[in-house]
Amino acid sequence: MSLLECRQVSKIFGALTALDHADLSVKPNEFHGLIGPNGSGKSTLLKCIAGAEIPTSGSVLLSGVDITGLTPAERAEAGLSLKFQITAVLAELSVYDNVLLAQQSQSSWLSLMRSRSRGALHERVMDTLQRFKLADRADDIAGTLSHGQQQWLEIAMALAREPKLLLLDEPTAGMSPQERRATGELLAPMRERCSLLIVEHDLDFIRDICDSLTVLDQGQIVASGRTQDVQEDERVKSAYLSHA
Amino acid sequence: MSEPSTKLHRAIPAIEIVLLAIALFLPLVLDDFWILFTTRVFILGLIALSFDLVWGYAGIMSFGQALFFGMAGYSTALIATKLGVTSVFLIVPVAALVGLVVSFAMALLVIFGKRQPSMVFVALGTLTGSYVVERLARGWSYVGGQNGISSLPRLTAGSYEISEGPVYYYMALGILLTVYVLLRLLTRSQFGLVLAGIRQREERIKFFGYRTQNYKGITFCIAGLISGMAGGLYGFHEGYIGPGQLGPVLSTQIVLYTLFGGAGTLIGSIIGVGLIDLFSFYLSQIWNTGWPIILGLLLLIVVMFKPTGLIGFLVGDRERAGSFGRIGAKSAAHVKGEV
Missing domain, CATH: 3.40.50.300 (P-loop containing nucleotide triphosphate hydrolases)
Structure with missing residues (x-):
């Protein structure tokens, strides 16, 4: 099918x-x-x-x-x-936060208010950044990445929900x-x-x-x-x- | 590991601590008039915070904050004058509840509708709501018509009467501080990250699975609750609530407070209230008929040439945007071990 x-x-x-x-x-x-x-x-x-x-x-x-x-x-x-x-x-946010935003989308708004999944998602966010060669830019704001790196970040974010x-x-x-x-x-x-x-x-x-x-x-x-x-x-x- | 291209310098905590320290000790040096003046700044600071939450964080242009403020003010004034209820432990929660309920009703119309709410639609919808209710209040004798409701009794805590002065000052400061800390936690939470996403690229984050209208509606209602609380405190502090506290003039004033001080920082909106009210007071002493012209020009200059508001001189763009998941030693090791 x-x-x-x-x-x-x-x-x-x-x-x-x-x-x-x-x-x-x-x-x-x-x-x-x-x-x-x-x-x-x-x-x-x-x-x-x-x-x-x-x-x-x-x-x-x-x-x-x-x-x-x-x-x-x-x-x-x-x-x-x-x-x-x-x-x-999201050019004003850090590279890390861009991926976190994409990965936390399955959490409820109430859980997000209490930041309950932030700790649990950390390893996943870092693994994703590793895979897309962006781990060493995690703290930089996304708008400062090169065009190619922004494309990779986009793909990493699009894959976040598996x-x-x-x-x-x-x-x-x-x-x-x-x-x-x-x-x-x-x-x-x-x-x-x-x-x-x-x-x-x-x-x-x-x-x-x-x-x-x-x-x-x-x-x-x-x-x-x-x-x-x-x-x-x-x-x-x-x-x-x-x-x- | 390369250096971050934009380092995060934190100026806001320092500003917060300095202002809090000043606020805690001010009653020791101020006379009665200035204690009343500063208490009013704290109460209006609450409503400015509520506008900063919806505009500075969620990108919702609301001209309805005065509506929630005034409705709560009128409701609690009626409860006090008609039913004799003056307990602060009832009045403040009731005011907050009225703000929440009215903002939820407004959200059903302008945010939760079938159509995607545009910024202009929400701005005009809330402005219209504010105007309509103000006109109704002006024509309704039960709520005092043009004169509003005056001679409100004092708030009480048990048998103690909370009179205007240092006690009301510290109560208002305590409520402002509590709301401020809760909003700081909210805007720095994962929920705050979603709001940052909505503010920057709402269309994009819908494709991650976020129902952005829900997040905007929730934020709008939280802001309504805070405005309502401010409305209850304001009426009992001034001993009066009138149609002017419901309408577009106050709503616009709130927008200006936040834009002047600096949206998206929380503390900027409180600074905006303090400075605008202070300028207004002194300008009116110097030129008692034309002072609004000078104030208007000053606001125009700040809004046009410093869109980040006065706080923008101290707080950088990176700090305003916020950081929601910091990389500490653990993740640095993670990077080091695998790259």
Whole structure:
């Protein structure tokens, strides 16, 4: 059974059809790439899955449960997590506090008032920072991190709730080649924990990390399947890859 | 291990200790007029703290603090004048309860609604509520109409009458200090971290699973409770409660107290009350008709050119933002051992 299933998802903004009856399926522990030219509807589809946008029609299912009408907070509880395209770390707080904020989200407000989980979460926060090479910057305010480090911090925060599915919107945007490589290395071990759906322009990164691929063009799915197969698809070559 | 790029210097605890020490010894050197004046500052300090909690920490622009303050003031004044209840042990909790209930009712309208409450919606909603209730009070003879309720009896503790002066001063200081310490704990708790997240990037933290409207609503109601408590104390201290204590003028004044002193620090809002009331008093002595113009210009200059308020001269951005999980020796060893 698919972990995520998008059925005939459409999104219309006024006269613009950003998504046109898009189908998408992601299996458990699969790394799935979502590519397409600018304006093809990749980010809109990701937002419809995450709850940042509500589809005009169609449905989104997670583990067989329809989550189309749920709020972002309810989707997070259902096992979905999102890293935004533009880095959205809490720039005035420390790196440590950013991760703590993400990790404590399962506690009740009453327990948070009494700071009951702060001590218990400390090891987890530090382990996460270690994993993302940010432990030695834990006390620094997040706004002082480099762009690449802010992207890693975002991913660390998105993984805090141990989601079933992590949605990554251009995780390597603005990164140096070394940082991109490091990002791939950071993500690889996640395969055992969750599935990834990645929107990315860097095709080399997608080829290296993804098991399967979906190509969008003008709001429609052009091809979907194993990465190797999709790359060989003539429609994909003409719609996207030949221009990349 | 690299040095933190922005070190945390703590100025607020030093300011708190100095101000507390001054407050504890002031009655020894002040005459009766200034003891009354400072007591009023403490009571208005409570309501300024409540506004700082909602605006400085949760990013909710509330023009309704006077509504909670005035409603509690009127309710307790009626209980005292109609039922003869003057015990401080009943009046203060009742005032707090009225503030809580009224703020909860307001929160149902402007925060817990189906639609996401924008800052403008909450500001206008609370302002309208404050205005409507003020107009109602002005026209309702049962609560004294334009004249309000005057000649309130004194608060009592058992058979002891709490008259205005040093005893009321220390009682107000004690309540202010208790509320301050509780708010300091709250804003530095994990709950405070969520408020910091809401203030900076509310849309982002919803994706972590936070129902941000609930957190905003809870904070709004806590602030309402504090405003209510202040309203009860104010009426009995002044011996009077009137429509002016319900309306937009006082609500705006509270906003100015906090912005002038510095939002998001707690202590800044109390400093704002003290300084604005002090300036107002002296300016009115110098120019008894035009002093509000001078005060208005002064406030405008501070708000425009020092958005962090006067406290911003002493407290850095890092300290204002706060630190919720400090890295001590244990975690430093954790880093050292694995990097």
